Amino acid sequence: MKDNQVNIGLTKQEAIVLFEFLGRFNEKNNDGLFEDQAEQRVLWNIECILEKDLSEPFKKDYNDILKLARENVRDSETE
Template identity: 55%
Template sequence: MLQPPNESFSLSLTQDEALVLFEFVSRFSDSDQLTIEDQAEQRALWNLCCVLEKNLSLPFEGSYADILQAARERLRGE
């Protein structure tokens, strides 16, 4: 069963992961460029992907492309 689109989602990161991801996202916000400047950023992104993969069921739905498109449209409107 699909969860409502506005239902909250929590995940857990180590403080190191959070700090490295914060710097990565902040740099992107300032420059509009996604670049890996340190191997730790790549590792933190891989770890984040693993956490999301373990906790999300929607990417494995048959209608995932439609679900993703709807989520993108909702986020674009904010």
């Protein structure tokens, strides 16, 4: 790892869920949420990185893939 980089490990399913969230989040005007535009830039960059690394969002059955990923990432309910 280079001194100027931090790597974060995600499972494929976590990456799919995060990509979907960032896509929706970044489409909205969230200007009041950020203290500095750099925070918004970082989220845009993460979305771009995931878009390059994931092929699933471009598949016909993406909605099914996303649904399964969400089910597997979600906390299991305890009784």
